[in-house]
Amino acid sequence: MKALMFGWEFPPHILGGLGTASYGLTKGMALQPDMEITFVIPKPLGDEDKSFLQLIGACNTPVVWKNVHRDHVQNRIGNCMDIQLYYDLRDHIYSDFSYCYTDDLGCIEFSGRYPDNLLEEINNYSIVAGVMARTIKFDIVHSHDWLTYPAGIHAKFITNKPLVIHVHATDFDRSRGSVNPVVYGIEKDGMDNADHIITVSNLTRDIVIEKYHQNPSKVTTVHNAVEPMNAEVAAVKFQKNTKTKIITFLGRITMQKGPEYFVEAAAKVLRKKSNVRFVMAGNGDMMDQMIRLVAQRNISDRFHFTGFMKGIEVYKMLKSSDVYVMPSVSEPFGISPLEAMQCGVPSIISKQSGCAEILEKTIKIDYWDIEAIADAMYSITTYPSMAEYLRVEGKNEVDRITWEKAADKVRNIYDKIV
Template sequence: MFGWEYPPHVYGGLATANYGITEGLHAQGDMDITLCLPKPWGDEDRTPANIVAMNSVPVAWRDVDYDYVQGRVGNIMSPELYYRLRDHIYGDFNYMHVNDLGCLEFAGGYPSNLHEEINNYSVIAGVVARTLDFDIIHAHDWLTYPAGIHAKLASGKPLCIHVHATDFDRSRGHVNPTVYGIEKDGMDNADCIMCVSELTRQTVINQYHQDPRKVFTVHNAVYPLKQEWQDIPRPDHKGKEKVVTFLGRLTMQKGPEYFVEAANMVLHRTRNVRFCMAGSGDMMDQMIYLAAERGIADRFHFPGFMRGEQVYECLKRSDVYVMPSVSEPFGISPLEAMQCGTPSIISKQSGCAEILTNCIKVDYWDIHALADAIYSICHNESLFEYLSMEGKREVDQITWNKVGLLIRRLYEQQVLVQR
C-alpha cells in the first residue's frame, strides 16, 4: 500500500482515510499490509500495517556497517530490511541526490518540490516491489499513482488505486494539466479504481474516460472516538452563547466565503452566536478581511489549524458544524462532528451527503438556506436534540471495518480473479 500521509502526522483528510482503510483491512485477521510512507517519524501506530520508510530505502549501493545503519534509521525501520532492500537496487541512481546511506530524503507533507518528491517516491517503489512479497498493490491518491504503476511494472501484480479527490475537485474546474496527466495515467493503468463517492466515480468515468466496469464507489467511514475524547464534556446547549464551527482547509474548494456570508445573515437576526473558522489555507487572510468588511469580526474566531484532541474539543463545544464545500469528494469531518453529538449542515455537493440522513443538506451557494438552518438549530431546542442524538446513532454504524470488507470483495472480484 502506497500512502503519502498517516497519523499522527496529519496534513489533511488523506491521513485519516489511509489509517481507517488500513485498520479496516487489518481487522479481518488474514491480511498483511505493508504501508510505504515517504517520511515516517517512528511514532505511528504499526499494529495495522508494517511500515516501510521510503526515505530509508537505498537506491544506490553503500557499504555501511550494521551499527551505523541502526543509529541512522533504527527508529523507523530495521537495519535487516535496509540490507535486504539494498540487494534489489535495479539501476544506478547515484546521479540523484542520495545521502550517505544511498537513500533519497523527503521533506514530509507537501513541500514546494512536491513533483520531484513524487518522482523520487516512485523510483524507490521499484526497489520495494522487487524485494517484498505481496499479492496486490493499493495506491492512495495521485501522489502515489506513479509509484503504484512502477510497482505493477516491476512485479506484474494487479494495481488498485483509491481516488480520494481529483483535480476537478481541488481546482473548481481549472485543472492543472500535469496533475490531470498523473491522475489519468494512474487510472489507465489500474485494474480497479475505488472512489470515495458516487460523485467522484462519475467524475472519473466522465472526465477521465474510464470504463465504468472497473470503477467502484467505496464511501469513507469514521473510527470510534478514543475514550479520552469521549470523556470530553459537552457544554449544555441551553441558555448560552451558541457556537457555529467551520473546520477545514480555507481554500475555494471548501466554500469558506459562503460560511462568512451566512454568518452575516444570522447575525442580523441575533447576536447570541459566535462563529469559529478553524483551519488554514490560502483564503485565510481573505476571510478575515471579509468578516471585517461585514462588520462581524467581533463574532468571529480564527484559531488556525487543529489536530487530534483539539479537533474533538472544538467539535464538542460547538452547537452546529457547517461544511459548505463547493466540491467535496467525501468529507469525513461532518461524521466526526456527528460522533460528538454536534448537529451538522453539509452541502449537497459533498460525497458524504450520499450516505448521511440525520443532518441538514443545502446547496453550497444558497446562503439564505444555510443561514436559516444555522439559526434554526441554534434556537430550536427540539431540532438540536433530534439531530444531535440521531446523527450520533447514524454515524456509529458507519465503520471502517465495513469499508475493509467491501475493499476485500473488490480485491477478490476485480483483481485476484485476473490471476
C-alpha cells in the same frame, strides 16, 4: 492476502483527510485474519501506530548502495522500521541512481509534506517504489491518491501484480474546474493503468467515468467511514455555554471548501441574533481573504480563526460546538461531518459532498445558497428540539458507518482481480 499500499500521509502527522482515511481503512482491513499490509509513506517520524501493519518510509529506502554498520542504521532509522529490511532493500537496488542527492544511508530525502518541488518528490517516490517492489512479497498494489499513482504503476509493471488506485479526490474537485494539465495527466495515467479504481463517493465515480473516460465496470464506490472514538477522545468533556452558541467550520480554508459561504451566512445570522460565535478552524490559501471578508462584514468581534488543528484538538473544538457546517463546493467525501456527528454535534453539509450520499440525519443545502445555510444555522441554535433530534439521531447514524464494512468491500475487489 498481502497488499503493498502507497500513501502520502499517516496519523498522527496529517495535513488533511487523506491520512485519516488511509489509517481508518487499513485498520479495518487488518481485522481480516489473512490480511497483511505494508504501507509506504514518504517520511515517517517513528511515532505512528504500527501495531496492525508494516510501515515503511520512502526516505529510509536506499537507492544508492552504502557500506554502513548496523549500529549506525539502528541509530538513524531504528525507530521507524526494521533495520534488516533496510539491508534487504539495499540488495535490490536496480539501477545507478548515484546522480540523485542521497544521505549517508543512500536514501533520497523527502519532506513528508506538499513542497514546492512536489512533482520531483512524486518521481523520486516512484524510483523508491521500484526497490520496494523487488524486495517485498505482495499480491496486490494499492495506491492512495494521485501523488502515489506513478509509484503504483512502477510496482505493477515490475511484478505484474494487479494495481488498485484509490481516488480520494480529483483535480476537478480541488480547482473548481481549472484543472492543472500535469496533475490531470498523472491522474489519467494512473486510472488507465489500474486494474480497478476505487472512488470515495458516487460523485467522484461520475467524475472518473466522465472526465477521465474510464469504463464504468472498472470503477467501484467505497464510501469512507469514521474511526470509533478512543478513550482519550471520549474522555474530553465540555460544559457548553447555554447563552452563547458556537458554530464551527473545520477544514482547509481553500476554494474547494467554500469558506466564503460560511462567512456570508454568519453575517446573515448575526443580523437576527447576537448570542452566536463563529469559528473557522484550519488554514489555507484563502485565510487572509476570509479575515478581510469578516472585517468587511463587521463581524470580527463574533468570529474566531484558530489555525490548523489535528488529533485531540479537533475533538475538543467539535465538542465545544453547537453546530458544524461544511459548505464545500466539491467534496469527494468529507469525513469531518461524521466526526462532528460522532461527537453529537448537529451538522449542515453541502449537497455537493460525497458524504451527503450516506448521511440522512443532517441538514443538506446547496453550497451557494447562503440564505439556506443561514436559516439552518439559525434554526438549530434557536429550537432546542431540532438540535436534540439531530444530535441524537446523527450520532446513532454515524456509529453504524464503520471502516470494517468499507474494508470488506475493498477486500471483495481484491479477491476479484487477484
